[in-house]
Amino acid sequence: MKSIKLFSLLAGAALLAASCAKDLNLTPKYGLNADAVYSDPNNYINVLAKLYAGLSMSGNQGPAGMPDIGGIDEGFSQYVRVYWNLQELPTDEAVCGWNDPGVPELNTMTWNDNSSFVSAMYYRIYYQIALANEFIRYTMDEWLDTKDFTPEQIAMIKDMGAEARYLRALSYYHALDLFGNVPFVDESDRPGVYYPEQISRADLFAYIEAELNDIEALMVPARAGQYGRADLGALKALRAKLYLNAEVYTGTDRYADAMADCADLINAGYSLEPTYEHNFFADNHTSSEIIFAATFDGQHTRTWGGTTFLVHSHIGGSMDQSYFGTTSGWQGNRATKAWYDKFPDTLDTRRLVWLDGMEDTITTVGTFTEGIGITKWRNVNRDGSAGSDPVTFVDVDFPFFRLADVYLMYAECAARTGTNLSQGVGYFNMVRERAYGNSDHNVSTLDLPVILDERARELYSEGHRRTDLVRFGLFTSADYVWAFKGGEQFGTSTPIHYNLYPIPSSDIISNQNLVQNPGY
Numbered sequence: 078m079k080s081i082k083l084f085s086l087l088a089g090a091a092l093l094a095a096s097c098a099k100d101l102n103l104t105p106k107y108g109l110n111a112d113a114v115y116s117d118p119n120n121y122i123n124v125l126a127k128l129y130a131g132l133s134m135s136g137n138q139g140p141a142g143m144p145d146i147g148g149i150d151e152g153f154s155q156y157v158r159v160y161w162n163l164q165e166l167p168t169d170e171a172v173c174g175w176n177d178p179g180v181p182e183l184n185t186m187t188w189n190d191n192s193s194f195v196s197a198m199y200y201r202i203y204y205q206i207a208l209a210n211e212f213i214r215y216t217m218d219e220w221l222d223t224k225d226f227t228p229e230q231i232a233m234i235k236d237m238g239a240e241a242r243y244l245r246a247l248s249y250y251h252a253l254d255l256f257g258n259v260p261f262v263d264e265s266d267r268p269g270v271y272y273p274e275q276i277s278r279a280d281l282f283a284y285i286e287a288e289l290n291d292i293e294a295l296m297v298p299a300r301a302g303q304y305g306r307a308d309l310g311a312l313k314a315l316r317a318k319l320y321l322n323a324e325v326y327t328g329t330d331r332y333a334d335a336m337a338d339c340a341d342l343i344n345a346g347y348s349l350e351p352t353y354e355h356n357f358f359a360d361n362h363t364s365s366e367i368i369f370a371a372t373f374d375g376q377h378t379r380t381w382g383g384t385t386f387l388v389h390s391h392i393g394g395s396m397d398q399s400y401f402g403t404t405s406g407w408q409g410n411r412a413t414k415a416w417y418d419k420f421p422d423t424l425d426t427r428r429l430v431w432l433d434g435m436e437d438t439i440t441t442v443g444t445f446t447e448g449i450g451i452t453k454w455r456n457v458n459r460d461g462s463a464g465s466d467p468v469t470f471v472d473v474d475f476p477f478f479r480l481a482d483v484y485l486m487y488a489e490c491a492a493r494t495g496t497n498l499s500q501g502v503g504y505f506n507m508v509r510e511r512a513y514g515n516s517d518h519n520v521s522t523l524d525l526p527v528i529l530d531e532r533a534r535e536l537y538s539e540g541h542r543r544t545d546l547v548r549f550g551l552f553t554s555a556d557y558v559w560a561f562k563g564g565e566q567f568g569t570s571t572p573i574h575y576n577l578y579p580i581p582s583s584d585i586i587s588n589q590n591l592v593q594n595p596g597y
Contacts, residue, residue, distance in 0.1 A: 155382020375466030
């Protein structure tokens with residue numbers, strides 16, 4: 078039901094908006110300060126909604142007008158949009174033809190510590206963490222013991238505190254993956270002027286792992302809660318992803334642990350959506366495959382980021398806009414020939430492309446008709462009708478985690494450890510069988526390069542590719558190049574320090590406790 082899907086869209090923004098003022102000495106109107114808000118147990122759900130909405134909205138007034146962070150166009154700074162840009166544009170999957178500040182250096186892997194999209198992602202992450210820290214602080218016994226809340230209310234608040242800790246862990250995971258050694262703050266750091274200490278990548282990994290382990294017993298079972306809210310499935314998916322990349326983050330592999338969480342997820346009641354493209358339609362909240370998603374709605378979460386960006390930015394040239402459930406195209410993103418060549422034939426139903434009027438070779442990045450048109454994100458329902466706003470803003474949710482990814486993660490862990498190989502082959506082939514409609518293209522053994530290519534076919538345009546290429550040692554390597562990698566038309570290797578993004582220079586300058594990532 079849409080009312081369930083919209084949980085993360087309600088009330089929270091309005092609740093917090095009145096507390097913002099340039100003069101921090103002003104008394105909030107109507108006594109709406111944190112202590113007042115959290116003195117009413119009924120307000121907790123509204124503030125929690127703001128935490129979830131932080132993954133979907135860019136401010137307190139959609140689509141623009143009251144941004145959460147400044148210094149960049151509000152639509153550009155939306156969480157999913159900046160995350161997608163940093164994970165997709167520097168890879169072999171995507172290129173964007175826009176010349177907006179920050180975009181060309183992502184296309185060519187030539188960013189620096191002043192790049193706008195890099196800074197926007199960094200500050201978006203820490204905005205989310207700051208909101209979560211405050212919420213968590215007011216779910217602790219130190220606060221609750223001063224209130225006459227009922228045992229039932231306290232239990233409810235504790236459960237919501239676990240969700241906030243999950244959302245904080247998710248953002249810290251993105252910081253870990255994208256930036257490495259970063260500033261660290263938690264609920265014990267009280268509001269005020271201070272300069273956070275830097276935590277090592279290995280220590281942040283350990284912190285995220287400990288947080289997820291600690292709240293595991295507090296999460297509702299997978300698929301048993303409200304859609305769009307974190308449950309045990311979301312927790313295990315995040316932890317599996319953390320373990321999958323542990324060797325990059327800490328120098329020690331945890332593939333066996335990743336496999337164990339994947340096995341639990343596979344047995345948790347999810348199933349592959351029979352039709353692949355339905356995972357990316359306006360009614361994808363009904364998918365049996367999506368484990369955790371940022372929710373969007375064309376009427377209630379209007380943003381120039383998120384999946385509105387993903388739908389519109391892929392439309393241009395001769396594409397039929399009505400096919401996408403909208404009336405405009407932004408002529409920006411398209412796929413590369415390197416990605417397209419991974420599809421050996423036209424039988425693979427995941428090959429959602431538009432070729433009419435397009436040239437597969439990109440010589441001029443700014444020319445939209447050079448590249449492969451992508452039709453994966455569409456603001457239409459399964460019955461063919463358009464989304465709730467058939468003009469601009471879309472209903473498509475953005476899946477951070479879904480079952481097909483878990484199957485491929487399990488297969489990769491099996492290949493890397495040499496254990497449970499037959500089970501890994503089986504899960505890999507389930508993904509293939511959904512793609513082809515039969516078992517004619519199944520494999521009998523697992524091979525890491527084949528798994529990486531399968532991930533490109535299955536998960537393209539979903540924000541996984543940079544992390545995958547780093548894990549396989551190919552992101553900066555000369556062993557694998559693609560068009561405009563390193564700023565050259567036919568691609569070249571890049572310095573290894575580009576495996577991490579830099580901490581923005583503004584933070585380095587303002588906080589003497591921080592040390593910049595090597596190479597920047």
